[in-house]
Amino acid sequence: MTQQQVFRIHQDDDGHRAGVEAVAIVQPTQGEVLVRVSASGVNYKDALAGTGKGKVIKRFPITGGIDAAGIVEQSEHPCWKPGDAVIATGFGMAFDHDGGYAETLCVPGDWLAPTPQGLDPRQAMILGTAGFTAGLAVHRLLVNGQHPGLGPILVTGASGGVGSIAINILAKLDFEVVAVSNKQALHDWLTQLGASRIIGRDELPGGDRPLEKAVWGGAVDNVGGAMLAQITRTLAPNGNIASIGLAGGTALETTVMPFILRGIGLLGCNSVDVPFPLRADLWRRLATDWRPSDLDALVSDQVDLDGLPAVFERMLAGKTHGRILVMPA
Template sequence: MSIAAAFPAFRIHNDATGYRAGIEDMRVDALSPGEVLVKVAYSSVNYKDALAGTGKGKILRQFPLNGGIDVAGYVAASTDPAFKEGDQVLCTGCGLSETRDGGYAEYARLESKWTIPLPAGLTLRESMALGTAGFTAALSLFQMVRNGQTPEMGPIVVTGATGGVGSLAIDILTRAGFEAHAITGKVEQFDWLIGLGAKQCIARKELYWGQRPLETARWAGAIDNVGGDMLAGLTRVIRPYGSIASCGLAASADLATTVMPFIIRGLSLLGVASAGTARPIREQVWERLASDWKPVHLATIVNREVALAELPGIFDTMLAGGSLGRTVVKPG
């Protein structure tokens, strides 16, 4: 496979001239070190990418770096015999756009220990339609199931339901045999969420959790992307021995609650750290996403495909709360 002498990358700087991001040319030998050089076919946009690309969140731990916490493509060269030229691979999290160059470029160099062969049942584009958002949603359910959650216990409610993680969680839950409910501030998208499999939609502004440490239990479990008051409220209304998978903080990183739900109802609060998930679990989750947990509405959930030059506008829309579903990035 021929390798371009120079290629465009969406690169993020923070130096004496300030925080800035944009497209610039770079060479392969300037990429972060790693055993596997990938010709990038697709990446995606996650909330974390928007924070990193605008400087509104402290995501990058060194500068400059290419943005994009997801990448999928073809092996262009490898010093690890486990990967050969032309292999289709993916990587999500694992330091991308934090401590090493990410997927917003025509090439990315990956560490082989975090490079995942594309599972049978997924295309490269589908893997990035899922990306970190889909992996996080599936990892949330994976952790809940490991903790004893079953469909027979009752419905699972998803917060931030119109976002990437939320919309994919509804589809994945339904595929796995669970009844999914949705909480969102975008009441105009109720029909869209029902089309993804949600059996009930609740407007965020109509929620009233009550003031007692324990209120009437409404759901068997939850996947929460929001944090703050939303997560605190959920702890009061989950049925005995249910689980809440905490995977986001779109509203707040704070959590003000009591121990009562944990010692009276046996509630489990499960942390979902998708970026640093151990490889054996990572492989299991991707295999599920390529088979029995593969969402059936990916074409609906992915509502746009963009080039690198369009990223700043996508970031602004996402941070303003205007995004819906998933955005796939095609660097080439």
Template sequence: MLSYSAFRIHNDDQGHHAGIEQLPKPEPAEGEVLIRVRYSSVNYKDALAGTGRGKILRTFPLVGGIDAAGEVEVSRHPSYRAGESVIATGWGLSFDHDGAYAEYLCVPGDWLVPMPDGLDARAAMILGTAGFTAALALHRMQANGQCPELGPILVTGASGGVGSMAVAILAHLGYEVVALSGKPDLHDWLKELGASRIVGREALAGATRPLEKGEWGGAIDNVGGELLAQITRTMVPGGNIAAIGLAAGHELHTTVMPFILRGVSLLGCNSVDVPSPLRAELWSHLASDWRPANLETMPSETVRLAGLPDIFERMLDGRTHGRILVEI
């Protein structure tokens, strides 16, 4: 039986452990597609799952990796044929279904998106879930009236995967982008991505009243907690906040005054279960009019499967930035 290499995660009598294993090459069932994976990426969620520091996986053992791009090898789904390039992100990958840190990935065909014109496997995984989530946030904001004329967009956690993608996409579309980052050594890099200026958390530290001076036309928040509460108090009338992350906490202590008196909207973004039509639409945008001009040079690192444990630890310790590609 043919086998393939995969980065597999266990939680058993030996505790949490993970590494490269040889697995039997799967045969797709009716409605499934077998993909030869070319590239994946490393997201914060992947690092939590791979180290066991977060309760991400629902079942064990499981192959990690929530992003995949490659070619169809065998298809038992009417929409796909052998040789076609595809993207897989979200759904059950590295949650209750084997993920993409492997040479092969077998998934329901309904989870896939055809590779849009303008992207290849590498470019698609530079974007990955991070770029897709940033696009989802922008989609939700624009559907709710967001436009450059409302004022600057604040992006928190700007040096991370979603944050850096949001900065690049928004700047490309003509928005004034203010990046919030606590890493001074990355300020020049964020400006290269398109940030007009960089601020630290102290810029919002004094925002304690229910309503403060309106500064932000919109915000994409990757942090949550008290920072998100401070953002609600400093939005201009009609502004939108896309809430994506909760690294600083899942509780939100604020009042309804920004939402009632200023018409501020708080928009939650879940990139996992996006319906297929919208998923394809967003990938089409990312391949064309929303594609960052500097996309090809955005990855800070490229690793192989053997390099994942080190990258996971560095990411959780705050010693990485931007997008990290995994070449299979």
């Protein structure tokens, strides 16, 4: 049986270990598709899984990588045929099903989205799960009535994959975008992406009253915890927060007053199991009117499977920015 190189994660009596190893290529059964992987990406969840520092995997051993793009090689699903360009993100990938850090990926065909015209697999993974999540956040904000007239949009975790792409999309939609980042060296880069202003975390308007002075029209929050609570108190009437990340903690200590007296919306963004029609439409938007003007400007590094452990450690230490591409072969 043909072998392939994958980034495999183990957790057993010997503890956590992860690295490149050879495994058999899985053949698709009914409803499944075998994809030849062209590119993948590194996301925060991948770093947690690959280092064992986060309990984000349901079964072991497992091949890492929560996203991938490539070309269909074999198909047992009626919607896909060999040669189709496809994108796989979310669902059970690298959670309870082998993921995209491999030369091939065998997944249910229902998990795939077509790579839209205008994106090749590498470009699709420059966006990847981060870009898809940013697009979902923008979609949820717009559906809930967010518009530039409400005031500036705050983007926390601005130098990460989701934050940097969200900045670019929102700027294209004529929002005034204020980025939160303590990384002084990246301020010019964030400005180039579309941020009109960059502030440090300690510059956020403070106070612990249930309602503080309204400063922000809306927000895309990649941090959670105390920072998210602080934003709820300083959001303008009828503004919205797209809540994505929880690196700052899972607890939310706030009151109902901003939601009732100012009518703000807290919109959770789960990109894992977005239904197909919306999934395909978001990718179409990311390839057209929401497409970043310079995709390569979002890329800070490119590695092969052997380079993943070092990247994971850098990411968890806050020493990465933008998107990191993974080219499996």
